[in-house]
Amino acid sequence: MDKLRDSMPEGTEIDCYVIMKVVASGGFSLIYLAEDEDTQDEVIIKEFLPKKLARRASNGKVVPLEEKQVDNFNRSLRLFYQEAKVLASLRHPNIVQVRGFFLANNTGYLVMDHERGKNLASYIKKRSGSLSTRFIMTVFPPILDALSQIHSRNLLHLDIKPSNIHLRTGGNPLLLDFGAVHEVRNEGTRTGRVVTTGFSPVEQYYQSGNVGPWSDVYAIGASMRACLDGKAPPSAIERHAKEKLKPAARIYRRRYPAAMLEAIDWAMEIGYEKRPQNAKELLEALQSNNPIESESSLSELFDEKRAIS
Numbered sequence: 001m002d003k004l005r006d007s008m009p010e011g012t013e014i015d016c017y018v019i020m021k022v023v024a025s026g027g028f029s030l031i032y033l034a035e036d037e038d039t040q041d042e043v044i045i046k047e048f049l050p051k052k053l054a055r056r057a058s059n060g061k062v063v064p065l066e067e068k069q070v071d072n073f074n075r076s077l078r079l080f081y082q083e084a085k086v087l088a089s090l091r092h093p094n095i096v097q098v099r100g101f102f103l104a105n106n107t108g109y110l111v112m113d114h115e116r117g118k119n120l121a122s123y124i125k126k127r128s129g130s131l132s133t134r135f136i137m138t139v140f141p142p143i144l145d146a147l148s149q150i151h152s153r154n155l156l157h158l159d160i161k162p163s164n165i166h167l168r169t170g171g172n173p174l175l176l177d178f179g180a181v182h183e184v185r186n187e188g189t190r191t192g193r194v195v196t197t198g199f200s201p202v203e204q205y206y207q208s209g210n211v212g213p214w215s216d217v218y219a220i221g222a223s224m225r226a227c228l229d230g231k232a233p234p235s236a237i238e239r240h241a242k243e244k245l246k247p248a249a250r251i252y253r254r255r256y257p258a259a260m261l262e263a264i265d266w267a268m269e270i271g272y273e274k275r276p277q278n279a280k281e282l283l284e285a286l287q288s289n290n291p292i293e294s295e296s297s298l299s300e301l302f303d304e305k306r307a308i309s
Contacts, residue, residue: 006030006049006056013037015102017045017111026177027051027194033114043099046110048080054107062107081108086153087178094146096166096174110178117169119176120223121162129230133256136227139165139173141286144220146175147279151213158211160219161199162226198222198232202240203272213278220282221267221275224260228252233268240270259288 007030012019017034023044024031032045049055049062053073057063064073084101087110091097099111120139124131143165150157159177166174195204201218203209222233225248234244245268249261263285269275276282 006051008032008047008056008060012060014045014104014109017043019045034111042114044112044114046112047105048077048108048110050076061105077108083155083178084108084110086155090149090153092146092149093172094142094174095149096176096178115166115168115174117167119163120165120167120173120227123167124162124226124230127230129226129228131227133260136224136260137286139167140220140224141283142172143175144279144283144286147216147220148283151216151278156211156213157216157219158200158204159194159196160216160223161196162223165223197235198226200236201272202236202270205237210272212272214272214275217267217276217279217282218269218272220279221264224264225268228256228264236270243270260286 007022007025008014008019010019010021016037018037020033020035020042022030023033028048028050030047030049032047034043034045035041036043047062050073052065053069053076054062054064064070081101081103084098088098088101096115097113099113101108101110103109147157147160157175157178160175164175164177166176168174194200199219199222201211201215203211204215218236225233225245228248228251233239238244247261248256248264249258252261263276263282266285267275267282276285
């Protein structure tokens with residue numbers, strides 16, 4: 001109900017776009033399918049609307065919930081806009097393309113290409129895990145390469161999970177949803193962090209937690225582990241209190257390459273200082289002594305799975 005109440009109605013014209021429907025909502029934003037009036041292309045528009053700070057007024061503008069939250073909302077909006085500009089400058093085949101950004105209705109909007117396909121979470125659920133080495137090594141190295149570029153710009157994604165990894169049939173996987181992205185500053189701290197049970201590292205749960213590239217590395221490792229287990233790993237908080245996750249290298253040693261399993265376990269270390277410190281380190285670990293040197297497209301892998309099932 002909140003999503004529908006605060007969303008822009010179908011047919012709303014904003015900038016050069018016409019809203020078609022709401023497709024998702026999160027803690028910081030509403031996401032719409034829209035049409036570009038100039039090109040007739042379908043696009044995705046992300047509207048900055050942090051539900052703990054703001055709401056939509058009757059005139060369509062986004063306003064803070066309370067007067068005391070005005071400064072916090074404006075500060076968060078400035079950060080969203082600054083980081084949208086950085087994201088728009090990124091060019092990588094495995095990062096969803098940002099077409100532009102603009103300010104309207106007292107808030108900010110990010111416009112991205114609309115990519116067809118399915119997300120990794122739905123694929124894991126459909127297959128109940130146990131995805132092949134070939135599939136995993138087709139999806140994750142390109143995503144890690146994209147993440148390396150993000151990190152090189154002093155940006156962190158901080159919301160990597162299977163539902164934010166998009167599988168384009170016949171093309172490269174895409175890293176989506178940069179709603180939680182932020183620049184590394186003030187020793188890595190920032191208020192209002194997003195956490196996702198099973199995929200966020202322990203440091204992301206605390207305002208004083210030292211987040212960095214290693215935090216995204218944990219989320220990649222957890223996403224890879226979900227491909228094996230068919231479900232999200234236990235939360236990092238639970239693991240910190242009492243380890244509940246047996247090493248992948250022990251459980252799956254007869255089914256997957258040792259280098260891949262060891263890389264997953266390394267990425268999922270509770271202590272951030274024990275993990276690969278950036279995406280490049282994890283990528284090198286994954287590819288060391290790895291027998292899979294495939295240039296398969298995801299469409300080939302999907303066809304392969306259908307033939308087997």
